[in-house]
Amino acid sequence: ILKITVLAAYRPLHLFSWVDQLLQSNSTDKIQRIITTQITEVREEQRLRSQIPEINVTENKVSKLVREQYEANPYPRWINLGLSPEPQTIRAVMHGLKVNLDLNEHQFPANPEILIAGCGTGQHALSVASRFQNSSIIAIDLSLSSLSYAMRKTKELSVANIDYMQGDILKLNTLDRQFDIIESAGVLHHMEDPLAGWKVLVDLLKPQGLMRIGLYSEIARQHIVEIREFIAKKGYENSPEGIRQCRYEIINMHTGSGSRIQQIINSPDFYSLSDCRDLLFHVQEHRFTLPQIANALEKLGLIFIGFDCSTQIQNQFKARYSNNEDLASLPLWHQFEQDNPNTFVDMYQFWVQKI
Numbered sequence: 001i002l003k004i005t006v007l008a009a010y011r012p013l014h015l016f017s018w019v020d021q022l023l024q025s026n027s028t029d030k031i032q033r034i035i036t037t038q039i040t041e042v043r044e045e046q047r048l049r050s051q052i053p054e055i056n057v058t059e060n061k062v063s064k065l066v067r068e069q070y071e072a073n074p075y076p077r078w079i080n081l082g083l084s085p086e087p088q089t090i091r092a093v094m095h096g097l098k099v100n101l102d103l104n105e106h107q108f109p110a111n112p113e114i115l116i117a118g119c120g121t122g123q124h125a126l127s128v129a130s131r132f133q134n135s136s137i138i139a140i141d142l143s144l145s146s147l148s149y150a151m152r153k154t155k156e157l158s159v160a161n162i163d164y165m166q167g168d169i170l171k172l173n174t175l176d177r178q179f180d181i182i183e184s185a186g187v188l189h190h191m192e193d194p195l196a197g198w199k200v201l202v203d204l205l206k207p208q209g210l211m212r213i214g215l216y217s218e219i220a221r222q223h224i225v226e227i228r229e230f231i232a233k234k235g236y237e238n239s240p241e242g243i244r245q246c247r248y249e250i251i252n253m254h255t256g257s258g259s260r261i262q263q264i265i266n267s268p269d270f271y272s273l274s275d276c277r278d279l280l281f282h283v284q285e286h287r288f289t290l291p292q293i294a295n296a297l298e299k300l301g302l303i304f305i306g307f308d309c310s311t312q313i314q315n316q317f318k319a320r321y322s323n324n325e326d327l328a329s330l331p332l333w334h335q336f337e338q339d340n341p342n343t344f345v346d347m348y349q350f351w352v353q354k355i
Helices: 002-008 019-024 029-051 061-072 090-097 123-131 144-156 169-175 194-203 222-234 240-251 261-266 273-280 290-300 311-320 324-328 330-339
Strands: 113-117 136-141 162-166 179-185 205-215 302-307 348-354
Touching: 002 029, 019 029, 029 144, 061 144, 113 123, 113 169, 113 194, 123 136, 123 144, 123 162, 123 179, 136 144, 136 169, 144 162, 169 194, 179 194, 194 205, 194 290, 222 240, 222 261, 222 273, 240 261, 240 273, 290 302, 290 330, 290 348, 302 324, 311 324, 311 330
Parallel strands: 113 136, 113 179, 136 162, 179 205
Antiparallel strands: 205 348, 302 348
């Protein structure tokens, strides 16, 4: 039992030929949770794959590479998810976010149709399903492995208002429909041409519709940029062995070099192969500044209405810029980020409205 437990910490058990014997054993009660996670649930996901409809087949080279990465490593693998205790109307959600939107003039649908573009393993879609009252959600991703994980967790939580589909953002115009809300967080910056993907999503958004976008910050990810350059220079491969070698060298790196590389050892994602691959070895990564985002919004016919960020960050911003309208000023946020470069260390997450 001890040997199996140790092995499971380094290799997925479902890949071994003897797992059926393990399932039939009467002496595995002490490691039942490991067996469930690494064998039973994986087999359930494999069964669910055939039930996921396909909207289209991606032909884009980068999209194919991204799909291959997430087929091998669905991200993130999660167990528990804190869902909203009580779904709210769009008006109530927007009021809570304190976005720059006239809630009295705007007419919000009672039964919103929502698109999650790049839903991954289901965390995002399930959070949205629990956040918006009477919502109907289509959640799309490139990876069947991620989608089957999402579908299993959705069934486990008895959530019934999400439909999962496999598809590429670049071809979502084949849906031939529009949505009241579109959310895409941590997805566009992994495309070959993020603005081309963003344009497709804007075309799928109803006039006056709302969109929530998540993009990497150029300022906040300078240590990641340095690490990616370090990985390229050293020639570390995007493989388990390559990732382990890279982590070993970073952990043992001389701290007096003035490099920002060792900042990464404070990230929990650094210590998981799957998470570290997404963090440092991703096949495609773009980063943005707020002036670049402002320029993109103008081209796409979108109005910035506010960041979806912590109360702490908002209070720090308001201590410097006291007018309520300032919260919707990207130039002021750019000034604030330059003075506080770790503000958006995860990513920019913000709301816009279609003109």
